[in-house]
Structures are given as C-alpha cells and as structure tokens.
Amino acid sequence: MNHTAPVAPSGANRAADIATALLVDAENVIGPFRPRVSLVRARLTALLAAAGHVDHALVAFADTWPADDTVPSALAELGAIPWPVPEGPDAAETALAAHARYLAGRGRRWRFLVASADHRLAQVAEYGELHVLAWTDHPVSARLEAAATTIHRLPRTRTGDEHPVPTLPTAGSPNHPPDPVSHLAATRTTDRVIAAIATGAGIALTHRLLDHLLPHRRR
Structure with a gap:
C-alpha cells in the first residue's frame, strides 16, 4: 500500500x-x-x-x-x-x-x-x-x-x-517528554566534547609549567 x-x-x-x-x-x-x-x-x-x-x-x-x-x-x-x-x-x-x-x-x-x-x-x-x-x-x-x-x-x-523545516514539539514540553535514548546520546556527546577540551587544556597547562619550572630540561 x-x-x-x-x-x-x-x-x-x-x-x-x-x-x-x-x-x-x-x-x-x-x-x-x-x-x-x-x-x-x-x-x-x-x-x-x-x-x-x-x-x-x-x-x-x-x-x-x-x-x-x-x-x-x-x-x-x-x-x-x-x-x-x-x-x-x-x-x-x-x-x-x-x-x-x-x-x-x-x-x-x-x-x-x-x-x-x-x-x-x-x-x-x-x-x-x-x-x-x-x-x-x-x-x-x-x-x-x-x-x-x-x-x-x-x-x-x-x-x-x-x-x-517542520515545527516539531519542543523536547521537555508536557506533550513531548525528553526521550531517554536521544537524551543519553546527547549527554554522552557533550561529555566527550567537554572531556576533550579539558584534556587538551590540561596538557597545554602542564607544558607551560614545565617550561617555567624546569627550563634546563627543554632543548
């Protein structure tokens, strides 16, 4: 059909x-x-x-x-x-x-x-x-x-x-509660992005501290 x-x-x-x-x-x-x-x-x-x-x-x-x-x-x-x-x-x-x-x-x-x-x-x-x-x-x-x-x-x-673009119900509204699968996927994606940014910032900060504290170890 x-x-x-x-x-x-x-x-x-x-x-x-x-x-x-x-x-x-x-x-x-x-x-x-x-x-x-x-x-x-x-x-x-x-x-x-x-x-x-x-x-x-x-x-x-x-x-x-x-x-x-x-x-x-x-x-x-x-x-x-x-x-x-x-x-x-x-x-x-x-x-x-x-x-x-x-x-x-x-x-x-x-x-x-x-x-x-x-x-x-x-x-x-x-x-x-x-x-x-x-x-x-x-x-x-x-x-x-x-x-x-x-x-x-x-x-x-x-x-x-x-x-x-269709107008879809807003997630979290009384007629459209958040879907657990999509919410979980979005949460995991956000967590990965935050973790990546934090890791990169931490590595950069560590290198800056080593340069300042131990300049004789940098060639």
Missing part, C-alpha cells in the same frame, strides 16, 4: 502507547558519498515532515560518508541523532537493525519508520510495526516490501527549497 500523506499513528496505536522511531539509512535515501549539506538538509526535512511526531530519529552512515563536519551538525539541528559507524559492507543497515532490536528489548512497543529501500532492514519487522519511507522513483526490495505494514512514497527532494 502506498501513501504520500504524513505517517500518523492510528487512534488504536495511540491508545496502546506505541512509541515511534524514524530510522534513516543515510546513504540509501539521503545521498551517496559526500552529499552537499543543502541536499542532506532538504531530504531529512522531507522525511521528518512525512513522519510527523516521532519519539526520536536516528540517521546512520559510514564515518567516511559526510562531506565535512557540518553534516552531523545539520542532522542534529533538524532533530535527528547522527550515528557514524565504521565503514564496511551494510554497516548502516546493520546498525539500524541493531538499534531496533535494542529498543524492542526495553519493554515498550515500537513503531519503526524505516527510510531505506534495502532488503537488509526487513528484519526490523521482528522488533515492531514496520513502515517504509521511500522516494517515488526509488525501487524498494521485494523482501523489505513484504515485511512492511505499508510503503509510504514521497516525492524526491533535490534542493533545499522544496520543504520548510
């Missing part, structure tokens, strides 16, 4: 408290190696707009995929967690499937919106309700289509002008 409308959960799903995760296979639906940042923003914006409310969005890609350091920043700015994985065969697909398995094991029911046409993500149906987001001209594998509840077709976005 094909749809172009936003993938809104049914009333029955809301009543059952099914959480929703958007899992994006970046190289498959955003762009191939080193895409322009404007293209990354435009295509993720289109996917988020189609998905509607999600509890969190995760974008997986090989660590060599981004054109530069601004790509992960753009993903985070739009509300998605950037997840670089070591380059290798099917690395992003494997990571997304593993994440779906992790979420399913947390004691909550999940509805997965998978943005990919790759057959390897059919296994996500084992962990929850599977919906697929794909461009209208993007062939979806027969295996993935058979595993999905629905296939939602979207017009392929080519520039940054087609879609405005």
Whole structure:
C-alpha cells in the first residue's frame, strides 16, 4: 500500500502507547558519498515532515560518508541523532537493525519508520510495526516490501527549497517528554566534547609549567 500523506499513528496505536522511531539509512535515501549539506538538509526535512511526531530519529552512515563536519551538525539541528559507524559492507543497515532490536528489548512497543529501500532492514519487522519511507522513483526490495505494514512514497527532494523545516514539539514540553535514548546520546556527546577540551587544556597547562619550572630540561 502506498501513501504520500504524513505517517500518523492510528487512534488504536495511540491508545496502546506505541512509541515511534524514524530510522534513516543515510546513504540509501539521503545521498551517496559526500552529499552537499543543502541536499542532506532538504531530504531529512522531507522525511521528518512525512513522519510527523516521532519519539526520536536516528540517521546512520559510514564515518567516511559526510562531506565535512557540518553534516552531523545539520542532522542534529533538524532533530535527528547522527550515528557514524565504521565503514564496511551494510554497516548502516546493520546498525539500524541493531538499534531496533535494542529498543524492542526495553519493554515498550515500537513503531519503526524505516527510510531505506534495502532488503537488509526487513528484519526490523521482528522488533515492531514496520513502515517504509521511500522516494517515488526509488525501487524498494521485494523482501523489505513484504515485511512492511505499508510503503509510504514521497516525492524526491533535490534542493533545499522544496520543504520548510517542520515545527516539531519542543523536547521537555508536557506533550513531548525528553526521550531517554536521544537524551543519553546527547549527554554522552557533550561529555566527550567537554572531556576533550579539558584534556587538551590540561596538557597545554602542564607544558607551560614545565617550561617555567624546569627550563634546563627543554632543548
């Protein structure tokens, strides 16, 4: 079944408290190696707009995929967690499937919106309700289509002008409490940045003190 409308959960799903995760296979639906940042923003914006409310969005890609350091920043700015994985065969697909398995094991029911046409993500149906987001001209594998509840077709976005950035609920509001997975990822990222800055500052300070106190040891 094909749809172009936003993938809104049914009333029955809301009543059952099914959480929703958007899992994006970046190289498959955003762009191939080193895409322009404007293209990354435009295509993720289109996917988020189609998905509607999600509890969190995760974008997986090989660590060599981004054109530069601004790509992960753009993903985070739009509300998605950037997840670089070591380059290798099917690395992003494997990571997304593993994440779906992790979420399913947390004691909550999940509805997965998978943005990919790759057959390897059919296994996500084992962990929850599977919906697929794909461009209208993007062939979806027969295996993935058979595993999905629905296939939602979207017009392929080519520039940054087609879609405005969607207005999503603010994290922490009464209707949208912070998601523990995205909050944990953000916290760990912040901790790593602070630790790196502190380590660099400590090393520089130590060298300055040694130069001052022990000048005869410097050649």
